[in-house]
Amino acid sequence: MTDAANAADALFRSLTGEAPIGTWSAPGRVNLIGEHTDYNDGFVLPFAIQQRTHVALGIRPDAGIRVASTFASEPVTVPLAELDALFPGRREDVPEWAAYALGVAWALLRAAGVDPESVPGVDLAIASDVPIGAGLSSSAAIEGATAAALNDTWNLGQDAVALARIGRTAENEAVGAPTGIMDQMASMLGREDAAIFLDCRSLETQIVDLGFADAGLQLVVIDTGVKHSHATGGYGERRAACERGAAIMGVEALRDLSVTDLPRAEQLMDDVTFRRVRHVVTENQRVLDTVHALRTDGPRAIGDLLRASHASMRDDFEISVPELDTAVDAAMSAGAIGARMTGGGFGGAAIALVDRDRVDDVRDAAIAAFSASGFTAPTVFTVVPSAGAGRES
Numbered sequence: 339m340t341d342a343a344n345a346a347d348a349l350f351r352s353l354t355g356e357a358p359i360g361t362w363s364a365p366g367r368v369n370l371i372g373e374h375t376d377y378n379d380g381f382v383l384p385f386a387i388q389q390r391t392h393v394a395l396g397i398r399p400d401a402g403i404r405v406a407s408t409f410a411s412e413p414v415t416v417p418l419a420e421l422d423a424l425f426p427g428r429r430e431d432v433p434e435w436a437a438y439a440l441g442v443a444w445a446l447l448r449a450a451g452v453d454p455e456s457v458p459g460v461d462l463a464i465a466s467d468v469p470i471g472a473g474l475s476s477s478a479a480i481e482g483a484t485a486a487a488l489n490d491t492w493n494l495g496q497d498a499v500a501l502a503r504i505g506r507t508a509e510n511e512a513v514g515a516p517t518g519i520m521d522q523m524a525s526m527l528g529r530e531d532a533a534i535f536l537d538c539r540s541l542e543t544q545i546v547d548l549g550f551a552d553a554g555l556q557l558v559v560i561d562t563g564v565k566h567s568h569a570t571g572g573y574g575e576r577r578a579a580c581e582r583g584a585a586i587m588g589v590e591a592l593r594d595l596s597v598t599d600l601p602r603a604e605q606l607m608d609d610v611t612f613r614r615v616r617h618v619v620t621e622n623q624r625v626l627d628t629v630h631a632l633r634t635d636g637p638r639a640i641g642d643l644l645r646a647s648h649a650s651m652r653d654d655f656e657i658s659v660p661e662l663d664t665a666v667d668a669a670m671s672a673g674a675i676g677a678r679m680t681g682g683g684f685g686g687a688a689i690a691l692v693d694r695d696r697v698d699d700v701r702d703a704a705i706a707a708f709s710a711s712g713f714t715a716p717t718v719f720t721v722v723p724s725a726g727a728g729r730e731s
């Protein structure tokens with residue numbers, strides 16, 4: 339067992355004095371390419387990572403649900419019959435972290451059409467080694483692990499895509515974070531050494547082999563430590579610009595445009611809106627090109643696409659920050675094949691695809707560049723494309 343799996347088991351035992359009846363886990367994720375394309379009905383290419391959130395579960399004698407986490411000082415207990423009164427919406431007396439797990443229980447029972455009073459009460463103990471708030475989606479990991487645990491325990495028969503939707507419902511309606519479904523799909527459907535090519539309009543997925551290990555490559559994450567927030571205006575402003583651009587072009591979503599439509603778009607809209615549109619349209623094309631390159635030539639062929647994605651987010655979508663640009667530039671000058679910021683922007687992490695024997699050079703270069711710019715040192719680590727949510731024991 340990993341440290342986090344042990345921690346979930348130990349927390350469960352200290353909470354109940356008994357062993358759990360089972361343990362489940364779900365991973366965080368990194369998005370290889372396809373940024374701000376999800377809410378434009380477009381394409382994304384995330385992969386699940388080896389860092390996971392673990393849930394140890396047992397049955398309670400009463401009809402309650404208790405959630406505890408190593409992340410929080412106090413467990414939270416709610417009668418199952420009260421979930422429908424708690425959500426949607428956020429109640430002051432439910433701490434935010436607990437709304438992720440309780441929101442999943444609520445959304446799962448609702449999606450399955452099952453009366454909350456007809457299922458047994460449960461205790462859940464949660465521990466994770468996914469860095470929290472670093473853009474690696476610890477939120478999808480806690481949702482996926484909780485959803486998998488409760489779906490099995492309560493015999494609700496929901497499939498992986500349904501559980502991903504349930505995770506998003508919890509995040510949108512119980513926590514109140516207006517996020518898309520990419521993170522949950524990656525966490526549920528991840529495969530070893532592969533990415534999930536997701537069409538955000540149809541929710542169709544294809545598994546795309548990454549072949550990093552065979553090519554002698556590693557994926558390095560450079561976490562800038564700069565905290566992003568969904569609450570700040572930047573995210574909402576970008577969404578609004580995309581909607582405006584689609585309306586001007588007379589399409590349902592920017593997904594419906596291709597690069598050949600860009601000259602006409604440039605004539606019809608103001609410069610800022612046009613550049614937002616150009617990012618999304620070219621980024622969708624880069625996802626398609628990345629999938630094609632991986633399938634025909636392998637991972638060494640995607641470096642230019644990663645770099646172009648970063649430049650587009652920096653210059654057209656304007657969601658990078660100096661720390662992210664510094665991380666990308668340092669990685670490239672230390673010999674990375676490609677690098678880009680990943681996640682929603684305004685902070686978080688950059689990724690770099692690097693020859694195995696250059697990982698230390700990239701780490702040293704990033705740390706030195708941050709120091710020279712007066713930034714707080716970044717956290718640098720590697721991630722391995724890994725399996726999605728499931729039962730551990």
Ligand code: ADP
Pocket residue numbers: 391407408409410434435436438464465466469470471472473474475476477478480
């Ligand atoms: P990210 O998904 O990038 O890590 P988010 O802000 O979307 O960042 O989600 C982080 C939030 O999810 C935390 O602040 C906490 O409320 C909740 N969370 C994530 N992991 C855990 C955990 N192991 N235990 C309790 N809450 C968690």
Ligand code: MG
Pocket residue numbers: 475476477478521
């Ligand atoms: Mg998140």
